[in-house]
Amino acid sequence: MYPSRFRYEAPRSIDEAVALLHQGAGEAKVLAGGQSLVPLLKLRFAAPELLVDINSLPGLDYHRVDADGTIRVGALCRHADLERSTILATRQPTMAAAARVIADPIVRNRGTLVGSLCHADPQGDWASVVTALGGYVTAQGSSGRRNIPIAQFVTGPFQNALAHDEVAVEAVIPAPKGTVAGGYLKLERRVGDFATAGAAVALEMSGAVVTRAGIALTGVGGSTIDAADAAHALVGGPLTADSIGRAADLAAQAAQPRTDHRGSADYKRHIVRTFVERILTRVAQPTERAA
Template identity: 40%
Template sequence: MQVPAPFEYRRAESVDQALDLMTRLGSTARLVAGGHSLLPMMKLRLAVFDYLIDINDLHGELGYIVVGPETVRIGALTRHRELLESAELAAAFPIFADAERVIADPVVRNRGTLGGSLCQADPSEDLSAVCTTLNASCVIRAPGGTRTVSMEDFHRGPYETAVGDGEILTEIRIPVRERGSSAYEKVERRAGDWAVTSAGAALWLNPDGTIADARVGLAAVGPNTTGIPAISQALRGRQPSEDAWQEAAALASRHCDPATDQRGSADYKRHLAGELTRRTLRRCAQRIEG
């Protein structure tokens, strides 16, 4: 039977209280909201600590989606279900609805949170790839104030983030740009599973129809979710076309670093990275035109 190591339970009723607890308890404490990643690790004793701080009561402070003309702000305790059901978010960034439909199952989506997904920092995690694709920033709060870091700086390695002892991820901010759209594709062994490979894409067009910018974020093909600047550089100024998507696919395959495991060979995952990149960019263009 899998049983966690002994720990003491605390329940925070505000962000300030959670920060106070984290500051006093330091590295001996962990935060829990949905718990669908943390609790299994505790049962396997891959995560062992003295205190567990429950922050579910902070949903009133940190569970929100605000779609503005220049920025979308999403609270770190926003549930997967809320991301899936937000019509405003889907209109601004359809990639969220694409991804949420293939994340786990309704039980997980009802409890799991955006912040928990990002802080888990699993290289196969869907929403990390989504936020990388959208050039999101992460707001981290400490007792002395807040700081904002890019997704590239937020994830420092597998299961490691920029959030330090005594700090909490409170918000994700995504810039809004005109004439753009986004999409997500995932190959999994069974419904709701971790990705064999997944790809997110975002595309923006100039008034003349040429590509103003493009971003691709991959998951499950390296130690971190991976953004590929070479794709952005290659596509800017070009007409949306199958030739452009093919070049982006080749770059995605070349710039990822998958490992052979029970989900598939490295060569298979490279092939998927390219094919899913092609599909998502094509869908972005179709969404803008349609």
């Protein structure tokens, strides 16, 4: 399969990239990891006139944690970097759990978290994770930089809030105020397949009490689903069998799955309930999991 013809530029600075996108006037597309875009080009679902390859931009391949605990992921940080990250392994269990189940190991060597957010596939894992964590995307364009909360960034299936001359340069996870807990579970028929269903759970705790909760769902709707009611049901109390069951039920109700070749709507809703319950139970009873 061959992509349609396009012009190709590999700018050396963000300003240059923004200028190229501006000239492209909506017919230009940013190429980062390319693990979703190149297949779309080959299928000719995407046919931009200009491809702006940002892989030569210096200083975007980082992920780091600020002194206050804010986690920052640059536009060229690959999934594989996050999979091997000691920062995530020690500080951010929801991201650490997701990083190892993105696509397959070879795709993880190229694909990027920020690119995945921009692609806004309803079956994309990172949008759920960043939604559960209450993160945002920093975009740079002709009129400067702005931060876009993830809920506003993903505007629909394969749609994001970027202006045509904006580059998403960073994803940011705000500093937690309490102890961090959570996880990410996904059901896929085989490694690399799109998610049948997935659930991201991100908690902040003060002792045994949940002080902040985020739950978001992958692959069970036309877009990433923020199961806010399920999350709110957890805040202000400890994790008990009752509160876990209630949150899992509310998450299943928030899902809007469709019956397809990966499973029936009921089945997917059942997976969501099971995954949310499983993650929360593991948080509540860490020693039982180890046993």
